[in-house]
Amino acid sequence: MTPTGDAPPLVTHWIDGKPDEGRSSRRGDVFDPATGRVTKHVTFASVEDVDHAVGAARTAFGAWRATSLTERTKVLFAFRELLHRGVEELAEIITAEHGKVRGDAAGEVARGLEVVEFACGMPHLLKGSFSEGVSSRLDVYSLRQPIGVAAIVSPFNFPAMVPCWFFPIAIAAGNAVILKPSEKDPSAANWIAQRWQEAGLPAGVFNVVHGDKVAVDRLLEHPDVNAVSFVGSTPVARHVYETATRFGKRVQALGGAKNHMVVLPDADLDLAADSAVNAGFGSAGERCMAISVVVAVEPVADELVAKIAERMSRLTVGDGRAAYDMGPLVTGAHRDKVASYLDAGVKSGATLVVDGREHPVKGDAAGFWLGPTLFDDVTPQMEIYTDEIFGPVLSVIRVDSYDHALALVNTNPYGNGTAIFTNDGGAARRFQNEVEIGMVGINVPIPVPVAYYSFGGWKSSLFGDTHAHGVDGVHFFTRTKVVTSRWLDPSHGGVNLGFPRNT
Ligand code: NAD
Numbered sequence: 001m002t003p004t005g006d007a008p009p010l011v012t013h014w015i016d017g018k019p020d021e022g023r024s025s026r027r028g029d030v031f032d033p034a035t036g037r038v039t040k041h042v043t044f045a046s047v048e049d050v051d052h053a054v055g056a057a058r059t060a061f062g063a064w065r066a067t068s069l070t071e072r073t074k075v076l077f078a079f080r081e082l083l084h085r086g087v088e089e090l091a092e093i094i095t096a097e098h099g100k101v102r103g104d105a106a107g108e109v110a111r112g113l114e115v116v117e118f119a120c121g122m123p124h125l126l127k128g129s130f131s132e133g134v135s136s137r138l139d140v141y142s143l144r145q146p147i148g149v150a151a152i153v154s155p156f157n158f159p160a161m162v163p164c165w166f167f168p169i170a171i172a173a174g175n176a177v178i179l180k181p182s183e184k185d186p187s188a189a190n191w192i193a194q195r196w197q198e199a200g201l202p203a204g205v206f207n208v209v210h211g212d213k214v215a216v217d218r219l220l221e222h223p224d225v226n227a228v229s230f231v232g233s234t235p236v237a238r239h240v241y242e243t244a245t246r247f248g249k250r251v252q253a254l255g256g257a258k259n260h261m262v263v264l265p266d267a268d269l270d271l272a273a274d275s276a277v278n279a280g281f282g283s284a285g286e287r288c289m290a291i292s293v294v295v296a297v298e299p300v301a302d303e304l305v306a307k308i309a310e311r312m313s314r315l316t317v318g319d320g321r322a323a324y325d326m327g328p329l330v331t332g333a334h335r336d337k338v339a340s341y342l343d344a345g346v347k348s349g350a351t352l353v354v355d356g357r358e359h360p361v362k363g364d365a366a367g368f369w370l371g372p373t374l375f376d377d378v379t380p381q382m383e384i385y386t387d388e389i390f391g392p393v394l395s396v397i398r399v400d401s402y403d404h405a406l407a408l409v410n411t412n413p414y415g416n417g418t419a420i421f422t423n424d425g426g427a428a429r430r431f432q433n434e435v436e437i438g439m440v441g442i443n444v445p446i447p448v449p450v451a452y453y454s455f456g457g458w459k460s461s462l463f464g465d466t467h468a469h470g471v472d473g474v475h476f477f478t479r480t481k482v483v484t485s486r487w488l489d490p491s492h493g494g495v496n497l498g499f500p501r502n503t
Contacts, residue, residue, distance in 0.1 A: 011042040011186045013049060013210055014193040016056035017203025022049040028183045028212070033099030033328040034319040036366030040097075042186045045211035050178075050218040053207045057149045057176035058224045060204025065146050065174040067202075069123045076172050078199035080116045083109070083192075090191055092321075094159055097185035099327040099368065100283045101320040105160075112164025114451035115469050119168035125474045126173065135502040138486045144478040146174035147250065148226035151219040153240065155232040156182035156330050157286045157390075163189065165455060165468040166229040170477045171196075171205060175227075178207045180219060184330055186210050220244040227476065229468070230254065231288075233388070234414070234460050241463035252464040252476055254288075254456060256388040257416035261291045261445060262405045262431070265300050267421035271443065273307035275421065279445035280394040281315060281372045284326050285338075288461075289417045289439070289446045292389065293378070294396045295405045301398045305353060305376050308394070312354050312372045318362030328368040329391060335368040338391030342373055345384040345395075351376040356392055380408065388414070402427060410436045415458030419445045438462065 011030065013020040024046035029038045045053075064072070083090075091105035098105070128142035150170045154162045159181055167177045181189040189208045196206045209215050219225055220243040227250040230240040237255035244251045261279065263272045272294075279291035296304050320327035329335040339357065346352050352375060359371020370392060378385050378395040385395055399405050409418055419441035420431045428442045438457040441447030449455050449470070456467025466472040 008038055008040045011040050011190060011210060013043060013045060013053065014190050014208040015053045016207065017197055022046065024049060030097055030186060031331060032096055033330055033368045035364040036332060036368060042183055042210050044183070045209040045215040047214065047218045050209055050215050050222065053178050053209045054149060054222050054224050056204040057178055057207055060202055061148055061176040064176060064202060064205045069126070072172060072174065073120060073123060075200045076116065076120045076168065079196055080113070080120060082195040082199055083113055083116060086195060090160055090188060093187050093191055094185065095320040097187055098156065098159060098330055099320055101324055101327045104283050108158050108161040111448065112161040115164045116168040118451040118469065119172040122172035126478065137489055138484065140482065140484050143481045143483065145481055147477060147479055148175060149178065149224055150175045150227045150229065150477060151178045151180065151225045153180045153216050153219065153228070153230045153232065154182060156184040157283065157288065159185040159188040162231045163192065166473065167206065169469060169473040171201070173474065173477045175477055176205045178209060178219065180209050180211065180215050183210060183212055221247045225249060237463055250476065252466050252468065253462070254468065255461050255463065256414060257288045257457065257461050258293060258388055258412055258414040259289060259291050259417045260293045260295050260409045260412070261419045261421065262295045262297065262409065263300055263304055264297050264402065264420065264422040264424065264427055266423045268423065269300060269304055269307055272421040273304060273311055275445035276308050276394065277311045281326055281392045284329050285392040286330060286390055289448055291419065291445055292394060293385065294394065295408055296396055296398050297402060297405055298398060298400050301396065305396055309353050309374055312374060315372055316362065317359055317369065317371050324362065326372065326392065328363065329370055330368065332368050335370050338389055338393060339370055341384050341389050341393055345375050345382065348382040348384070350378045350382060350384060406431065406434055413460045416461035417441070417447055417457065419447060
């Protein structure tokens with residue numbers, strides 16, 4: 001970040017191991033969502049800036065790829081220590097630009113840290129296999145090699161955790177990285193870049209370019225970018241997938257979500273109500289794994305709605321730097337868009353049980369506030385159901401059977417996460433088998449997999465074949481090579497044009 005006279009400080013790119021203001025004069029505003037004030041500007045990359053970063057990454061890749069696994073892993077461990085020590089500092093940066101409360105921000109860093117720890121085991125994860133004597137004096141073995149330059153494009157809602165799903169694995173496997181974080185909360189990426197440098201990562205292996213569509217589109221088509229990991233809304237994920245694959249790249253593009261929580265009649269309704277409130281309103285609903293729809297299988301709906309509403313009345317909303325439950329939304333424009341769904345829901349005939357506009361707020365009047373909202377009697381045709389609202393708005397749909405609930409989840413175009421609440425093991429087992437969703441919780445409302453499993457949705461929530469982190473992540477950032485080897489001996493068979501047959 002560089003000071004610019006009386007103007008707010010400028011968040012610069014980080015290219016080839018140093019801050020870089022770039023060549024473009026285009027800039028964006030970065031807000032403090034709790035006060036509504038512009039606290040920083042962020043520079044927006046031009047095509048030339050992206051080319052500069054890709055050039056630096058390409059150059060750094062050669063030496064980093066050739067660095068021994070032992071030396072690369074030492075850098076990973078050093079980075080892990082710095083991130084571990086810096087959790088609170090990074091959480092403060094996130095709260096100041098995203099608005100989420102401090103504990104939640106620290107939680108996202110902790111989940112990102114888990115992926116760094118997973119990547120510290122890269123020597124084991126990169127091990128190939130070896131088959132001795134598959135034919136006479138012939139051995140076959142496999143190698144996993146880095147793919148080159150990897151671009152990561154991340155959303156505003158997890159400025160630390162989502163990039164961490166990808167870059168630790170990419171770097172540990174020997175790749176060079178360009179991170180294009182969200183322009184709404186860009187500073188976490190630069191903080192991370194500095195920690196990499198302190199950890200001993202060579203310049204150019206981890207770069208940050210800031211900006212918008214101009215930067216992203218250049219990354220998608222640049223001939224020296226080999227892979228793209230994207231996380232964001234579904235329309236942009238589709239664009240990223242279609243464009244980058246057209247340019248011959250390996251792509252994983254994670255999109256939006258509409259996550260259902262099915263509550264069966266035998267469920268513990270207090271647990272279900274707690275979970276619906278936690279998963280619906282944590283981070284002000286700005287989570288891709290937030291629960292946005294509760295599917296109440298009758299006769300539980302009346303009691304469940306009452307329990308949820310009672311808990312919502314006790315939620316505190318205020319500046320995330322203090323100990324409140326829920327902070328502001330990320331920008332004024334986003335808050336207004338989310339609030340517009342409250343009118344849309346009423347107009348379409350849903351019952352507005354709790355109106356978030358009336359919730360008391362402890363904070364600057366100019367902050368981007370909206371309290372938690374609950375709709376009942378929602379139907380699948382309503383906009384509040386079909387659209388990803390991405391804010392603190394929870395809908396309840398009443399259904400008469402498990403089959404009806406399952407059909408609702410399975411016909412929804414999104415397939416990120418879902419949860420079932422029940423005390424019936426057989427019903428839960430049936431649900432996990434039949435539901436067409438990538439991540440499933442059983443009495444767990446936000447089933448975000450641990451780092452050594454992989455994170456990813458189905459259907460319109462993910463374009464591409466591999467999910468994030470875990471073994472999928474290792475596969476995404478490496479290419480397999482299989483070597484068939486025979487060392488000469490006196491008894492080789494001479495010329496033979498037939499297809500090699502193992503004997
Ligand atoms: P977004 O799609 O607006 O932006 C994501 C990234 O794409 C940002 O870096 C942005 O600068 C860039 N971008 C925006 N418009 C673009 C365009 N037209 N062309 C190229 N690049 C563009 O998403 P957001 O608002 O930052 O984040 C919220 C969305 O992300 C929600 O839909 C949420 O569900 C989704 N999300 C999904 C997951 C997941 O794992 N599936 C995780 C987190 C967030």
